[in-house]
Amino acid sequence: MSYCVHCGVELDATATFCPLCHTPVADPNQPPDLRAPKPFPTQRGEVAPVSKQELALLVTAMLACVALCCGLLNVFLKPERGWSLYVIGAAAMLWLWLVPPLLARGMHLLLRLLVDVAAVALYVYLISLDLNGKAWFWGLAAPIIFWGGAILLLLGLVLRVYRRSVITSLTILIGSLGVFLFGVEYLIDLWLYGRWDPSWSLVVLTICLGLVIPLVIVRRIPSLREEARRRFHI
Numbered sequence: 708m709s710y711c712v713h714c715g716v717e718l719d720a721t722a723t724f725c726p727l728c729h730t731p732v733a734d735p736n737q738p739p740d741l742r743a744p745k746p747f748p749t750q751r752g753e754v755a756p757v758s759k760q761e762l763a764l765l766v767t768a769m770l771a772c773v774a775l776c777c778g779l780l781n782v783f784l785k786p787e788r789g790w791s792l793y794v795i796g797a798a799a800m801l802w803l804w805l806v807p808p809l810l811a812r813g814m815h816l817l818l819r820l821l822v823d824v825a826a827v828a829l830y831v832y833l834i835s836l837d838l839n840g841k842a843w844f845w846g847l848a849a850p851i852i853f854w855g856g857a858i859l860l861l862l863g864l865v866l867r868v869y870r871r872s873v874i875t876s877l878t879i880l881i882g883s884l885g886v887f888l889f890g891v892e893y894l895i896d897l898w899l900y901g902r903w904d905p906s907w908s909l910v911v912l913t914i915c916l917g918l919v920i921p922l923v924i925v926r927r928i929p930s931l932r933e934e935a936r937r938r939f940h941i
C-alpha cells in the first residue's frame with residue numbers, strides 16, 4: 708500500500724499519480740501495477756435514455772391522481788360548489804400540453820400549437836361556464852387566446868429559421884410581445900366600448916420598438932455584433 712508523499716492520501720496499487728493533488732507516485736519498493744484493473748471506470752458509460760412512453764404514463768398517472776383526489780375531496784368539502792372542476796380542468800390542460808408531444812414522435816409544430824391553444828381555450832371555457840360568463844368568453848377570452856396562438860405560431864416558424872442567433876431571437880421575441888399586446892388592447896377596446904381607442908398598448912409597442920431598433924442595428928453591423936457577442940457571451 709502506497710501513500711501520496713504530498714497529501715498523504717492512500718493510493719490504489721494501479722495509481723501513477725495522486726487522484727487528489729496529482730503528485731506523481733514514486734515508490735521504488737512498489738511500482739504502479741499497470742496491468743491490474745483500475746478501481747474506477749476508465750471509459751464513459753452509456754446511460755439508457757428515459758423511455759418517452761414511461762414518462763407519458765408517469766405524467767398521466769400524476770395528473771389523474773391529482774384530479775381524482777380533488778374530485779373526491781370536493782364531495783366532502785363545499786360540495787355545493789364544483790371547485791374541483793378547476794383543478795380537473797387544469798390537469799386536463801396540462802395533460803394535453805405534455806403527453807401528446809411525448810407519444811407522437813416529431814409532432815408538427817402547427818398541430819402541437821393547435822392542441823395547446825385548444826386546451827387553454829377549453830379550460831377557460833369551463834371556467835366561463837361556472838361563472839356564467841359565456842358572453843365574455845366568446846367576446847373577449849376566445850379572441851385573445853386565438854390571437855396569442857397565432858402570434859406563437861408565427862414566432863415558432865420564424866424562430867425555427869433564425870434560431871442560431873440569440874440577438875435575432877431576442878429581437879423577434881420583443882417585437883412579437885409588442886404586437887401581441889397591441890392586439891390584446893384592440894380586442895379589449897372592441898369588447899368594452901365597441902371601438903378602438905389605443906392607449907397603453909401604444910406605450911408598450913413604442914418601448915418594444917425602442918428595444919428592437921438598436922438590436923436590428925447591432926445585428927446589421929458586424930463589428931457591433933461581434934462586440935455584443937463578446938461582452939454578453941452570446
Ligand SMILES: [Zn+2]
Pocket residue numbers: 711712713714715716725726727728729730
Ligand atoms: Zn496527494
